Amino acid sequence: MKYDFLHIGFIIAITVGTILLAYLVNRFFNRLIRRSTEEMASDPTNYHFLRYIVVALVYVTGFSIVIYSVPSLRALASSLLAGAGILTVAVGFASQQALSNIIGGVFIIVFRPFRIKDRLKLKEFTGIVEDITLRHTVIRDFENKRIIIPNSIISNEIIVNADFADGKVCKFIDFGISYDSDIDKAKEIMVEEIKNHALHIDPRKEAEIAKGDPEIPVRVISLGDSAVNLRAWTWAKDSADGFVLSCDLLETIKKRFDKEGIDIPFPHRTLLYKEKK
Numbered sequence: 001m002k003y004d005f006l007h008i009g010f011i012i013a014i015t016v017g018t019i020l021l022a023y024l025v026n027r028f029f030n031r032l033i034r035r036s037t038e039e040m041a042s043d044p045t046n047y048h049f050l051r052y053i054v055v056a057l058v059y060v061t062g063f064s065i066v067i068y069s070v071p072s073l074r075a076l077a078s079s080l081l082a083g084a085g086i087l088t089v090a091v092g093f094a095s096q097q098a099l100s101n102i103i104g105g106v107f108i109i110v111f112r113p114f115r116i117k118d119r120l121k122l123k124e125f126t127g128i129v130e131d132i133t134l135r136h137t138v139i140r141d142f143e144n145k146r147i148i149i150p151n152s153i154i155s156n157e158i159i160v161n162a163d164f165a166d167g168k169v170c171k172f173i174d175f176g177i178s179y180d181s182d183i184d185k186a187k188e189i190m191v192e193e194i195k196n197h198a199l200h201i202d203p204r205k206e207a208e209i210a211k212g213d214p215e216i217p218v219r220v221i222s223l224g225d226s227a228v229n230l231r232a233w234t235w236a237k238d239s240a241d242g243f244v245l246s247c248d249l250l251e252t253i254k255k256r257f258d259k260e261g262i263d264i265p266f267p268h269r270t271l272l273y274k275e276k277k
Contacts (some may be wrong), residue, residue: 011069018062022055029054037236041236045115045132049105052134053152095150101135104151116163119239121160129232162239169242171234173249176227183228187218189256190232197252201244203235255266 006275014184030050091185111131114120127141137154137208162169173194177186194200199264202215218232234249236242257264 011106012060012063014069018058018066021062022058025054026051027056036046041244045112046109047131048116049109049134056134058199097150098135100152101150104153104155105132105134105137107155108151109138113155114159114164116172120155121162122157125149160179167238168201169236169239170203171236171242171246173234173246173253174221174223174229175257175267176229176264177252177257178226179228180230181262183220183230185260186230186262188258189262190230190253191216192238193249193256194232194234194253197234197235197245197248199241199248201235201237 001045029047033047033051109113114129116129116132120127120129122139124140125139125147127139129137129146130140130146131138132151135151137149137151139149141147175186175191177183200216204213204215204230216232216234218230221231222229235243236245254264256262
């Protein structure tokens with residue numbers, strides 16, 4: 001009886017110790033991730049993935065010790081291993097997808113096609129990478145919904161990463177003006193409004209500045225049926241700022257055009273009503 005109590009106590013201690021150790025490891029990595037992002041402004045992707053690996057190893061090791069410590073479970077494990085032929089095939093088929101997700105996650109961490117906090121576009125989905133686990137990648141879209149994509153799938157897809165290597169984004173500001181409007185005046189207004197916006201940045205290098213390249217190019221890109229189509233190139237530090245920048249400029253430039261007498265043509269429709277005889 002004394003041996004049974006000691007044995008049960010040992011099993012309970014290992015189980016509780018495993019859960020406690022996993023909690024402490026998880027807490028340690030959370031603090032490390034928070035410190036790396038807030039204080040050192042570094043990429044937390046590796047820490048996120050390493051946390052899942054270490055926690056998984058703690059649970060596997062702890063519960064393996066528990067199984068080995070219980071004679072009945074040890075005998076069951078031995079009998080399963082003895083007839084492992086069919087079992088291995090079944091487990092192999094069952095775990096194939098899980099293993100491919102883990103390998104896909106490792107490839108993502110090693111080759112870094114994207115990182116946590118990167119802005120991705122994948123087929124019809126667009127959002128920010130929130131987490132990369134052993135099994136899947138979590139993307140938060142702009143409606144605050146979570147898109148869960150298995151690592152084996154996302155590692156084989158063509159993705160658009162707005163923050164890969166260089167986070168700066170170029171936004172096209174397109175306007176069509178009437179043929180009677182002053183093109184030079186319209187260009188001048190577009191340049192002024194873009195320069196006055198706080199989110200616009202100068203993307204030119206020193207050599208381009210010395211050569212006299214314009215900070216904000218504005219060009220006629222086409223002559224439409226009823227409009228002269230102008231395009232301005234403006235830059236922001238990232239996609240989020242670029243979206244706000246483009247929305248604000250469409251509004252402010254439209255208001256300036258109205259104030260300065262620059263017409264923006266729009267379709268007109270004439271309706272004829274015929275009287276019945």
